[in-house]
Amino acid sequence: MTIAKRGLMLGATALAVAAVTVTGAGIHLSQSKAFFEESPKELIDEVWQLINRNYVDATFNQVDWEAVRTDYLGREYTDQESAYAAVREMLEQLEDPYTRFMDPQEFRNMQIDTSGELTGVGIQISQDEETKEIVVVAPIEDTPAFEAGIRSKDVILAIDGEPTEGMELNDAVSRIRGPVDSEVVLTIRRGEETLEVPITRARIEIHPxxxxxxxxxxxxxxxxxxxxxxxxxxxxxxxxxxxxxxxxxxxxxxxxxxxxxxxxxxxxxxxxxxxxxxxxxxxxxxxxxxxxxxxxxxxxxxxxxxxxxxxxxxxxxxxxxxxxxxxxxxxxxxxxxxxxxxxQSVRSLADGSGxxxxxxxxxxxxxxxxxxxxxxxxxxxxxxxxxxxxxxxxxxxxxxxxxxxxxxxxxxxxxxxxxxxxxxxxxxxxxx
Missing domain, CATH: 3.90.226.10 (2-enoyl-CoA Hydratase; Chain A, domain 1)
Known part of the structure; x- marks a missing residue:
């Protein structure tokens, strides 16, 4: 499959601001041509098809991808939220933190990011592929996280007291972001030290x-x-x-x-x-x-x-x-x-998710x-x-x-x- 030069991104991390993003080299959006009816199963199948056609590992992490489709399409879903949960569960089988589903709000937030104006604390976070820990890639300069002393490689152990063990990257981002002037407390591990870091969220204009x-x-x-x-x-x-x-x-x-x-x-x-x-x-x-x-x-x-x-x-x-x-x-x-x-290639889906x-x-x-x-x-x-x-x-x-x-x-x-x-x-x- 040929992908437009400006339709690729490399090495995804998440930006913990109101504009959730995938960062790392090269974000751009490529509109999916396949639209589905407002049916949970059609959403699941659309995502399955995108993975089937495009995923970098032809073995799908040694997973029988056809069997996965049969399994998830054989289930009953009461609404889109149940389908969203199923899609995330399906993608987890790839054990690739950078292949991820975004609900409509998360996807809209991601699109906002590249405008250069953000709302939140201003850190990029990633999920360690082996330990599944939430790790700070870097704070953005002159943002609340930077001012609070957050550093690259800090491990986020808890968000407002909620442990991050077993937490998905998207969930961590959602918990860290929030309204301007509200506060979030990050519990971080830095080397052998554990720190409680309160951060006040703000509107961030980025001049890179x-x-x-x-x-x-x-x-x-x-x-x-x-x-x-x-x-x-x-x-x-x-x-x-x-x-x-x-x-x-x-x-x-x-x-x-x-x-x-x-x-x-x-x-x-x-x-x-x-x-x-x-x-x-x-x-x-x-x-x-x-x-x-x-x-x-x-x-x-x-x-x-x-x-x-x-x-x-x-x-x-x-x-x-x-x-x-x-x-x-x-x-x-x-x-x-x-x-x-x-x-990574980011695709939008017909209901506004991605x-x-x-x-x-x-x-x-x-x-x-x-x-x-x-x-x-x-x-x-x-x-x-x-x-x-x-x-x-x-x-x-x-x-x-x-x-x-x-x-x-x-x-x-x-x-x-x-x-x-x-x-x-x-x-x-x-x-x-």
Whole structure:
């Protein structure tokens, strides 16, 4: 099955705001052409058919998928809610937290997300495939969750006192989100410590790109922090690069730390701004069909580039950083990325509900499958617990020389600038 480039998403996580979403690289909606009557069984069969045609694993997790259809269509359902519960139960047999059903409200909330204005606490959460724990991928900067000190890799043990053990990801998101100015208390595990974190929900307007010019030993440096691959990320990134170029920066540091991903096409568009040629990403479906995205000579700059990544850099962040690393366009500094390399397609159903189906996996340009592993930086720079605490409490230090990973990235960038200048100064010897 051919899927439109802008109809894919990679590595799903959920965004705990009133706009529930699936994030990780590339959200977009593709309207299902098959409509069903307002019959619970027809809804179940429509979802079954979508999985049967498109799911990435042709064995359906070693499940007899035909038998599943016979089973669920042989039952009686009193209303749509009972059908929704049956669909979720049916999908659980795939043991894939990223293939999931969304009722009409959840689906509408997901659609709102890409507008860049959200209501809630501002965290992306995922469900660990093995332990089933609810894990924070990353808080969004300048949101209530970020202000409260929530961090990437925090495990959410309870929501308002309700244990999350056995809780579905959608249910966790529904419990975390809520009206503006209301409070939710998250019980989290961080290492060996258990914390109670009260968070007041708010309306959140997201501007994913922030940038400034900083002084470096080899001239001014453009620092760009990208927090999410939302619908406006590419536009804001383009404006940032063009402004920094006009200011004559000598090189760039691109900060993707705690960026949980977002729209696939956004990551591809942004990769085009840094790459003139080379593969950006390829996806492989269950038939082994490879769909490849290639740079098309649209780079806005060729100046030296260093990218900072960490364990909160997921999906779209991994597409971008993997493309830049494999094409030797940038040096990666920091720690191993999150490791989400799965592709989902989101389909709307006739009653306003929707389903996200894992349809493929993605590979970096060199053919790496980074799912569950992540991308290793070229230069590893770990933060101590004390350094993490300081950066969490003093956010103004992020992207300054008092930020150890930024400082290391700046040292690498200086070396890259010097090597680029030396290369430009080399001239061919005259022929004898």
């Amino acid at each position: 790109v922030r940038y400034n010019v900083q002084t470096g030993p080899e001239g001014s440096v453009g620092y760009i922090r990208l927090t999410q691959f939302s619908a406006n990320a590419a536009t804001e990134m383009s404006a940032a690069i063009e402004d920094l170029e006009a200011q004559g920066v000598t090189g760039y540091i691109l900060d993707l730390r705690s960026n949980p991903g977002g729209l696939l096409y956004s990551s591809i568009d942004i990769a085009q701004m840094w790459l003139n040629e080379g593969t950006i990403v390829s996806t492989v479906n269950r038939q082994g069909v490879v769909d490849e995205e290639v740079a098309s000579s649209r780079a806005l700059t060729n100046k030296p580039l260093v990218v900072i990544v960490d364990g909160g850099s997921a999906s779209a962040s991994e597409i971008l950083s993997g493309a830049l690393q494999d094409n030797q366009r940038a040096v990666l500094v920091g720690t191993r990325t999150f490791g989400k390399g799965l592709v 389903v996200a189906v894992t349809v493929a996996k993605y590979l970096t340009p060199s053919g790496r499958d980074i799912n569950k592993h992540g991308i290793d930086p070229d230069i590893a720079v770990e933060l101590t617990d004390e350094q993490r605490e300081q950066l969490a409490s003093e956010r103004d230090l992020i992207g300054t020389v008092d930020d150890p990973q930024y400082s290391a990235a700046l040292d690498v960038l200086v070396q890259e600038i010097q090597e680029a200048r030396a290369g430009n100064n080399v001239t061919a010897a005259p022929a004898n």
